[in-house]
Amino acid sequence: MSKQQEGVKGLHFPTIEVIERVPGKHDHPENLPIQPNEVRVDGKQWALSEQHPVTVNRISVRDGDAVLVTMTVLARRVRIDSETTK
Numbered sequence: 001m002s003k004q005q006e007g008v009k010g011l012h013f014p015t016i017e018v019i020e021r022v023p024g025k026h027d028h029p030e031n032l033p034i035q036p037n038e039v040r041v042d043g044k045q046w047a048l049s050e051q052h053p054v055t056v057n058r059i060s061v062r063d064g065d066a067v068l069v070t071m072t073v074l075a076r077r078v079r080i081d082s083e084t085t086k
Helices: none
Strands: 016-019 040-042 042-045
Touching: none
Parallel strands: none
Antiparallel strands: 016 040, 040 042
């Protein structure tokens, strides 16, 4: 756990996978950029918008650090509300 994560107890830091799915054998040349067409959050595939393709900017993190990720996602329903906590 990174120092960033230690300061936020009780929160879940998801695993986000940005994947280029290609049919057949996967032998993607290392010198070509990956063109993502699938996003998974904690292993569950999310719907993507054709008007807002996946864009990955330069990533520079130390091993174990949390990474800030900004995504545009499609949703069937959005709930913005308050809840009483104990």
